Amino acid sequence: MKKFFMKNLSIIALICIPIIFLWHPNWIGFLGFQPYWPLFWLLPFSMINGSINGLIFGFFLGLILDSVTLDRSFTQIPGLILCGALFGKIKINNSILVGHFRYGLICSFGSFLCGTLYFLQILFKSLSDNIVMLFIPSIQNILAEVFLTGLFAPLICSQLLKLFKFSRGKSAIKNYLKN
């Protein structure tokens, strides 16, 4: 069982994301806003596994999150696919300090990208009626999410990256030993 957990740590963490997304812990957020949780998982995963895996798992993550949210007209998939592909191109930096700040900046950018794509969908859907009224709350939402995601990313992403690397290392060693 332990071996299974160690080997599939990233997938198990992936399953936990919708739970945190639904749980929506208020004590972590600010004024009801929350960081964009999926990026905390997607960044370390894509950095380790590359762009193609990032893209595919971004799509999977989007599918799961779309199924737990009620918005039928809007989807999170495009944003997460883009982020997954982009994050895969980023190389792991050995400097701890630079690495930490980088996670914050990258996740903030990813959150901005996802938020903007989501906002564009809302805008496109309500093109005929009330665009002006949507602008201010939407920009507020995007900025709050960008700020919170950037704030928490250095803490969470670095830990997840360590865990995923450790898990991957373990399975790689075992595969090597088996061969």
Place this chain on the structure above:
Amino acid sequence: MLDIRRISNSRWWHKKKNWILFAFFLFLVFVRISKGSFYKDFYYLISKPFWPGQFQKEILLKSIDQESLIKLNLLKKDNMRLREILYLQESSNNDKVSAAVISRKTGSWWRQIIINKGSKDGLELGSPVIGPGGLLGRITDTSLFTSSVTLLTSPESKVGVWVDRIQTNGLLVGTGSNQPILILYSKTADIEVGDFVSSSPASTLLPPNIPIGIVQSVDETFKTKKTAKILLLAKPQVIDWVQIIN
């Protein structure tokens, strides 16, 4: 000598009975001067347990209650009959299901709550969900044990509402913020800050007259319509229990 002594013993002030009579007279004078206040107060105290008012009040209130109940039932029947004629939603409040909020997303884009009652408990899509204060949203998804409620603040939510003071229907649109926006498709609508907004009697989706919110600010920048920010009466970010109208 003996005769004289007998006479002095028989003076009127030597008789106790006379003094009692005098005291009683003085008491009556006091009562007269005080206009009977002492007497009335005393009567107030001794008669208190026998007052008829308490009992009569209960009877009166009971009969008023009964009268109101009869009137209410008649109006309800009348209302239902008229709504049937107009093919509108019924305003039955009898079938309410209570449920606890198990997940809450009240910030950012996704504004929804998940409750611990689902299709197993007979909940249906589109059922209105109310909390302390008024309407929260409508059920848009059910599983066996849970139901998801789209809040009025969600960008996907659009609900017909009624502004009682100006007797006008409007559209309440969620914008992804805590204050949804009311759109009145009439530039002449005299909407003011503080106006009360409830669910529309003409709505085919919601029962009528469920309290929703209060107008917080009015925007008149549009040429053909008026918009207003609505402060919701029910606060989804703090509510732990809700009721679903089936």
